[in-house]
Amino acid sequence: MYYRSKGIVLKAMDYRESDKIVTIFTEKEGKISAVAKGTKKPNSSLRACVQPFVFSSLYFSQGKSMDIITQGKLLDFFGNSREDLLRTLYCIYIMELLDKSLMDKVKMPELFHIALTVLQIIDQVGYNPLLIRFFEMRLLTNLGYKPFLLECVSCGKKQKNFSCFSPAEGGVICDECKSNISGSLPISGEVLSIMKLLITADPGILNKLKVTDSAQSRLEHILESYLEYHLERKFNLKNTIRKLKRLTQLN
Ligand SMILES: [Zn+2]
Known part of the structure; x- marks a missing residue:
């Protein structure tokens, strides 16, 4: 079974001799981890698509224990953010928040678009x-x-100003x-x-x-x-x- 989704790469860890395990927040499937084979080799065509905080279109093949990334196309590298230390750190912070708070394979398309928009604004407009x-x-x-911001979370009372x-x-x-x-x-x-x-x-x-x-x-x-x-x-x-x-x- 093959499937395809756009995704934001949250992290990539070395795996075996030349592979990486990549965690991706995908538009269609939510957060998934998959193996990207041969990506530690310099001439790998997948290499650029599976780096942390890139936006890529990826093709997956369903594996027994973990899915495998078979092909990819880089959609946005966020080059301006990468050249600026503060912007880079905030992008990493966003990746970390997503990685640690999302459950595997729970679809969150709205949050996906919010994350992508924020990365694009940081890259194009600034931090x-x-x-x-x-x-x-x-x-x-x-x-x-x-x-709860409109009424007291404890008793439900509305008042003019909350302190x-x-x-x-x-x-x-x-x-x-x-x-x-x-x-x-x-x-x-x-x-x-x-x-x-x-x-x-x-x-x-x-x-x-x-x-x-x-x-x-x-x-x-x-x-x-x-x-x-x-x-x-x-x-x-x-x-x-x-x-x-x-x-x-x-x-
Ligand atoms: Zn109250």
């Missing part, structure tokens, strides 16, 4: 921290962790509930409205948004805590994030 927050928010939403967000509860907390819920984080009106926007917005508008530095860092902290709370058991993001923060500060 913008809001774009990374947008990706984190859409990843969480697609994994079933859409945060707390609970990563554990997954949403904003009203003034009455806040003393009963530990581990919640302060949230401002500005951060709350950006979070609401990130759930529905087209990523193309993010470059036009004016966001204060304090809201940017608060938003980053809230989403980081929320991601860690829900995905921590599967992976440890902290090192990557710390590395990125140091680099961002250098720039």
Whole structure:
């Protein structure tokens, strides 16, 4: 049985003498791992199509234990991102988030298109921290962790302004509930409205948004805590994030 899908390569590991095991987020099948034979040889035609964070069209043959990549065509290499260390690191961060949070063979076409769009914008327009927050928010939403932002996640009450967000509860907390819920984080009106926007917005508008530095860092902290709370058991993001923060500060 043969099949074909476009996909974003999340990672590639050496396997046997000249092969690689490649993990791909495919448009049609979700996340899959497959063997790319002979790709460690310099003249391999598949070599360019199976590197981390390329977008390729791949042909697969179903194997007994693992599928085999038989042919491929490189669709986007994201060359501008590869020439820039900060952009490269953020692309790797996106690959890591996808690799560690997606289940094998669960189809997620919407998230696939979001990931591809974000990689294309980083490559063509440049890095913008809001774009990374947008990706984190859409990843969480697609994994079933859409945060409650309109009413108190604990009692359902609506109020004009919320001042707390609970990563554990997954949403904003009203003034009455806040003393009963530990581990919640302060949230401002500005951060709350950006979070609401990130759930529905087209990523193309993010470059036009004016966001204060304090809201940017608060938003980053809230989403980081929320991601860690829900995905921590599967992976440890902290090192990557710390590395990125140091680099961002250098720039
Ligand atoms: Zn409440």
